[in-house]
Amino acid sequence: MKKKLVMVFAGLVAIISLAGCTTEANTISENLSKSADSFEVQRRVVFFNGITDKYLLTIEGLCALDTSSAKKITVTCKVGKDQYKKHYLGLSDNVSYFVEQTDAKYEDAYHYKVLFRPEEIIPDIKLQTSKGK
8 A cells, every 4th residue: 555655656746847847938938828819918910922022911919820720820809898800811832921029018908900011902991001101
């Protein structure tokens, strides 16, 4: 009986010590990802053409991403209390994206904007051209 208790105790100690083998950077990265998926982190998602180096679309705000598919990405943004917008974007051989966590300064909790490019697309939103005019 004592041998079994010692074996169980040793097994628990081994499991607990292995579970604690994560680095601080991994823990922080995981916490940031969870916060972003809970709409607590301001992000900027930029889609660009890898051949022409031009931005195609920018989404900014409290956004969570689903990148489980190799050919599409889903971006869900919180735009108000219990209000969300969801975007489905297809990826191709020459279109890619990157996600940036914007700085930690104070901003409006419901900051949200979508900038479309090229300039021929004129939606009912603020238009910002590639030429900065």
